[in-house]
Amino acid sequence: MRLRLRLFEFEDLPWFPATIRAGMMDYLRFMISLLGTYRPIAPLLAEGLTRTAQTHVLELGAGAGGGTETVLAALRTHGQPTATITLTDLYPQPVAWADIARRTHGAIGYEPAAVNALAVPAQLAGFRTIFSAFHHFPPEAATAMLRDAVRAGTGIGVFEGAGKHWAELLLAVTVLPVAQLLLTPFFRPFRLSRLVFTYLIPIIPLCTIWDGSVSLLRMYSTAELLALARAADPDSTFAWQAGKKRHWWGPQVTYLIGWPNATLN
Numbered sequence: 001m002r003l004r005l006r007l008f009e010f011e012d013l014p015w016f017p018a019t020i021r022a023g024m025m026d027y028l029r030f031m032i033s034l035l036g037t038y039r040p041i042a043p044l045l046a047e048g049l050t051r052t053a054q055t056h057v058l059e060l061g062a063g064a065g066g067g068t069e070t071v072l073a074a075l076r077t078h079g080q081p082t083a084t085i086t087l088t089d090l091y092p093q094p095v096a097w098a099d100i101a102r103r104t105h106g107a108i109g110y111e112p113a114a115v116n117a118l119a120v121p122a123q124l125a126g127f128r129t130i131f132s133a134f135h136h137f138p139p140e141a142a143t144a145m146l147r148d149a150v151r152a153g154t155g156i157g158v159f160e161g162a163g164k165h166w167a168e169l170l171l172a173v174t175v176l177p178v179a180q181l182l183l184t185p186f187f188r189p190f191r192l193s194r195l196v197f198t199y200l201i202p203i204i205p206l207c208t209i210w211d212g213s214v215s216l217l218r219m220y221s222t223a224e225l226l227a228l229a230r231a232a233d234p235d236s237t238f239a240w241q242a243g244k245k246r247h248w249w250g251p252q253v254t255y256l257i258g259w260p261n262a263t264l265n
Contacts, residue, residue, distance in 0.1 A: 004219070004220070019193045029063065032132065038253060040245035058124055059130070064093045088117075088124065092114060094110065095189060097110035129158075163252030164221065242256040
């Protein structure tokens with residue numbers, strides 16, 4: 001799919017109800033974790049940590065923290081036994097994050113205050129990552145995010161849980177909505193509002209169908225990701241690579257990752 005459209009997503013809108021946004025994020029977290037979507041990129045991220053002599057990951061745009069536990073477990077089997085992660089977002093999800101922190105005994109923590117991924121506070125250190133959210137940023141903002149990481153001298157990894165194919169768009173409007181209706185009662189932590197706005201007033205599934213479809217249409221190709229990296233780092237102070245990693249059961253993850261060139265010596 002070469003098409004890239006700048007359509008809106010409900011979860012990006014400042015006025016969008018927090019209750020509906022949380023319900024959508026809960027679904028994404030459950031599915032990404034269940035499917036182990038980001039397990040294939042663990043070796044890349046582990047290499048980034050090794051190259052930059054870090055053990056801590058700072059996750060930007062974390063949403064409800066979908067897949068983060070899977071990533072942590074995978075990192076620890078790829079040469080990073082002491083890896084830890086901090087979740088951040090412009091719209092924090094402290095209830096969902098606290099649940100993750102409890103389950104991981106603090107190995108995954110969170111920043112309760114809002115964090116702008118384009119201007120990360122200096123006190124929030126670590127190898128930066130953004131999962132399933134880079135497409136939310138138009139080219140100017142995406143470049144600014146990468147530039148901020150370059151300026152801070154830390155590595156950054158951009159990961160999207162799709163390969164940008166038409167078949168994925170078909171799944172987003174057929175199979176995945178059915179899965180959402182069947183699996184919603186099993187999402188944790190329990191929210192009565194999630195049941196109300198899924199089954200009685202189906203705003204959550206309808207908005208999820210729209211946002212999921214638009215996400216694919218807004219995704220950057222690997223060539224576009226590298227172009228953004230070059231714009232953010234015109235002096236080539238970082239080593240960049242982009243590509244796709246295939247999951248053992250078929251789906252792909254599109255990625256861009258970079259770290260300071262000095263770490264290669």
